Amino acid sequence: xxxxxxxxxxxxxxxxxxxxxxxxxxxxxxxxxxxxxxxxxxxxxxxxxxxxxxxxxxxxxxxxxxxxxxxxxxxxxxxxxxxxxxxxxxxxxxxxxxxxxxxxxxxxxxxxxxxxxxxxxxxxxxxxxxxxxxxxxxxxxxxxxxxxxxxxxxxxxxxxxxxxxxxxxxxxxxxxxxxxxxxxxxxxxxxxxxxxxxxxxxxxxxxxxxxxxxxxxxxxxxxxxxxxxxxxxxxxxxxxxxxxxxxxxxxxxxxxxxxxxxxxxxxxxxxxxxxxxxxxxxxxxxxxxxxxxxxxxxxxxxxxxxxxx
Amino acid sequence: xxxxxxxxxxxxxxxxxxxxxxxxxxxxxxxxxxxxxxxxxxxxxxxxxxxxxxxxxxxxxxxxxxxxxxxxxxxxxxxxxxxxxxxxxxxxxxxxxxxxxxxxxxxxxxxxxxxxxxxxxxxxxxxxxxxxxxxxxxxxxxxxxxxxxxxxxxxxxxxxxxxxxxxxxxxxxxxxxxxxxxxxxxxxxxxxxxxxxxxxxxxxxxxxxxxxxxxxxxxxxxxxxxxxxxxxxxxxxxxxxxxxxxxxxxxxxxxxxxxxxxxxxxxxxxxxxxxxxxxxxxxxxxxxxxxxxxxxxxxxxxxxxxxxxxxxxxxxxxxxxxxxxxxxxxxxxxxxxxxxxxxxxxxxxxxxxxxxxxxxxxxxxxxxxxxxxxxxxxxxxxxxxxxxxxxxxxxxxxxxxxxxxxxxxxxxxxxxx
Numbered sequence: 001x002x003x004x005x006x007x008x009x010x011x012x013x014x015x016x017x018x019x020x021x022x023x024x025x026x027x028x029x030x031x032x033x034x035x036x037x038x039x040x041x042x043x044x045x046x047x048x049x050x051x052x053x054x055x056x057x058x059x060x061x062x063x064x065x066x067x068x069x070x071x072x073x074x075x076x077x078x079x080x081x082x083x084x085x086x087x088x089x090x091x092x093x094x095x096x097x098x099x100x101x102x103x104x105x106x107x108x109x110x111x112x113x114x115x116x117x118x119x120x121x122x123x124x125x126x127x128x129x130x131x132x133x134x135x136x137x138x139x140x141x142x143x144x145x146x147x148x149x150x151x152x153x154x155x156x157x158x159x160x161x162x163x164x165x166x167x168x169x170x171x172x173x174x175x176x177x178x179x180x181x182x183x184x185x186x187x188x189x190x191x192x193x194x195x196x197x198x199x200x201x202x203x204x205x206x207x208x209x210x211x212x213x214x215x216x217x218x219x220x221x222x223x224x225x226x227x228x229x230x231x232x233x234x235x236x237x238x239x240x241x242x243x244x245x246x247x248x249x250x251x252x253x254x255x256x257x258x259x260x261x262x263x264x265x266x267x268x269x270x271x272x273x274x275x276x277x278x279x280x281x282x283x284x285x286x287x288x289x290x291x292x293x294x295x296x297x298x299x300x301x302x303x304x305x306x307x308x309x
Numbered sequence: 310x311x312x313x314x315x316x317x318x319x320x321x322x323x324x325x326x327x328x329x330x331x332x333x334x335x336x337x338x339x340x341x342x343x344x345x346x347x348x349x350x351x352x353x354x355x356x357x358x359x360x361x362x363x364x365x366x367x368x369x370x371x372x373x374x375x376x377x378x379x380x381x382x383x384x385x386x387x388x389x390x391x392x393x394x395x396x397x398x399x400x401x402x403x404x405x406x407x408x409x410x411x412x413x414x415x416x417x418x419x420x421x422x423x424x425x426x427x428x429x430x431x432x433x434x435x436x437x438x439x440x441x442x443x444x445x446x447x448x449x450x451x452x453x454x455x456x457x458x459x460x461x462x463x464x465x466x467x468x469x470x471x472x473x474x475x476x477x478x479x480x481x482x483x484x485x486x487x488x489x490x491x492x493x494x495x496x497x498x499x500x501x502x503x504x505x506x507x508x509x510x511x512x513x514x515x516x517x518x519x520x521x522x523x524x525x526x527x528x529x530x531x532x533x534x535x536x537x538x539x540x541x542x543x544x545x546x547x548x549x550x551x552x553x554x555x556x557x558x559x560x561x562x563x564x565x566x567x568x569x570x571x572x573x574x575x576x577x578x579x580x581x582x583x584x585x586x587x588x589x590x591x592x593x594x595x596x597x598x599x600x601x602x603x604x605x606x607x608x609x610x611x612x613x614x615x616x617x618x619x620x621x622x623x624x625x626x627x628x629x630x631x632x633x634x635x636x637x638x639x640x641x642x643x644x645x646x647x648x649x650x651x652x653x654x655x656x657x658x659x660x661x662x663x664x665x666x667x668x669x670x671x672x673x674x675x676x677x678x679x680x681x682x683x684x685x686x687x688x689x690x691x692x693x694x695x696x697x698x699x700x701x702x703x704x705x706x707x708x709x710x711x712x713x714x715x716x717x718x719x720x721x722x723x724x725x726x
Binding site: 014111113115118137202 | 502503504507509512579580624625626
């Protein structure tokens with residue numbers, strides 16, 4: 001095992017190594033044990049101040065990070081702004097510099113601009129964790145997804161994962177692809193052709209337009225949220241048609257020859273990409289994902305704090 | 310004033326001294342003597358280990374910001390930057406505010422250039438206010454010295470407008486410069502659409518946007534005639550069309566930006582906003598094809614795509630940054646260092662190539678000629694530590710390249726670094 005992470009920031013899965021991923025998982029396993037104890041708090045980050053900067057709406061990612069930080073005894077400051085008020089970069093740099101003047105050690109940031117974290121990493125000294133940057137990456141989501149799959153399936157080498165939905169506008173899809181490929185899984189993306197990027201196969205994934213075939217093929221189906229808020233053009237004619245041909249429901253799952261695992265990064269559009277009877281069925285590990293999210297984020301924070309001079 | 314170049318290798322395919330090592334004496338704005346050795350006193354004696362001499366270089370499509378955006382670059386800083394970088398002639402785009410679209414605008418530009426030691430080939434707006442609707446008063450502008458019309462890096466989406474411009478300008482054998490890029494196909498305009506844009510989560514701008522527009526332009530040119538320069542082509546696909554159109558005898562020329570010859574979209578992995586360009590950096594295969602296009606003369610000229618932009622427009626998250634980079638100061642060094650192009654061909658595409666595009670006469674190096682020379686050393690390192698422009702938007706800043714421009718002489722005006 002290597003000594004710590006290979007990087008001082010978590011900007012995206014494609015910027016870290018397989019060793020990094022395995023180290024995060026090993027550490028997350030220990031933290032998962034910690035958060036299931038009666039006393040859930042450890043003093044690991046007692047001298048560390050973390051700023052959570054959310055320039056885009058988020059509920060579960062923000063709460064998950066906050067909880068992870070609190071469990072590690074970090075001091076935290078929260079900043080939220082609607083994306084509309086932050087469309088100019090100087091505002092971002094100014095905002096962040098202001099916060100850093102208050103001696104912040106780590107920044108967890110969600111931002112609508114792909115690559116915003118690189119911009120920040122070039123200009124400030126703190127450790128930066130990407131909590132989602134536009135349509136680029138959402139690395140901690142991919143880590144917790146892969147961690148949850150491993151919990152159920154063991155080693156992911158050769159395991160078949162289908163990622164279903166709006167691949168085009170999804171940072172979760174991209175980070176998932178990078179992470180799962182690194183761990184040796186086979187990946188198929190499935191969705192209507194207008195929501196699949198043209199060059200996606202160059203990332204080593206297969207493309208399947210037929211939902212039933214994709215489900216029949218896979219061990220795990222990671223179902224994505226339809227990101228209507230990111231679509232400036234109509235890529236699909238209607239949600240009705242999408243739900244009919246790409247919505248996963250219990251009847252569809254029952255029609256398969258085998259049991260598969262259902263995942264969703266949330267929040268779910270119930271009745272669109274996933275029906276309630278499927279989301280709440282025994283196939284689903286959606287709530288495990290949420291629990292693992294805290295452990296994985298604790299691991300990331302802890303390991304990156306270890307990279308501070 | 311006398312200037313003496315010692316043991317300079319002449320790079321000028323039209324000169325009888327081409328590839329020879331000579332001493333060259335300049336006197337009162339003329340080349341007075343070229344010989345193996347000249348023993349004479351001079352005000353400036355210029356020596357360098359690998360001194361090279363060529364006709365003065367020409368840039369097409371330089372961004373002009375004065376008046377309008379002087380915070381980016383004033384006319385004075387532009388001229389100084391150009392001359393230090395080996396350029397003695399600029400054909401800047403009418404990117405001033407207001408644009409250049411009537412005789413007084415042209416007269417103003419030309420009167421300024423008369424005060425500065427540079428030659429200007431004026432380009433006026435193709436459409437009024439560069440809005441892409443109606444053609445400007447081209448005949449009147451031509452009467453005041455304009456032969457070339459362009460809306461700069463604003464593509465003409467209205468095919469009828471391009472048709473009218475090509476037709477109307479035939480009255481005086483004018484030239485149209487067009488940056489071909491179909492708006493409805495160019496996607497999010499953040500970067501080239503390919504594997505890298507997919508990895509970075511961008512829709513990207515596909516090369517088909519350029520291809521479709523180039524095909525359209527060629528069809529119009531074929532139908533109604535005129536003279537057209539397709540500016541800064543960037544993809545392999547459009548090259549093939551240009552090649553066959555040239556073969557078919559159309560009066561078509563093309564240019565390429567040095568950035569597309571020396572960099573690819575792979576370098577965008579870290580979201581460097583100084584590499585966000587228009588046209589975008591494309592694949593390594595495009596880069597190779599463009600170099601080949603220079604060799605087989607499909608592409609006539611290499612341009613700097615010089616676009617100074619203030620920090621407020623560049624020091625931003627990548628998607629919010631404006632596309633464009635400085636260019637003039639690094640064309641030679643970066644090309645010399647990074648591209649496989651021969652030095653002779655490079656110099657040709659910086660001098661005779663653009664001269665042909667602009668319909669300007671460029672006289673070969675010979676005794677008795679008026680002085681218009683650039684001198685450089687292809688072996689000497691060039692450290693690009695700070696731009697002479699008001700803007701500092703270049704991914705090349707802070708780097709060292711093999712090959713340095715030493716200066717230029719225009720008539721009696723010597724500028725050297």
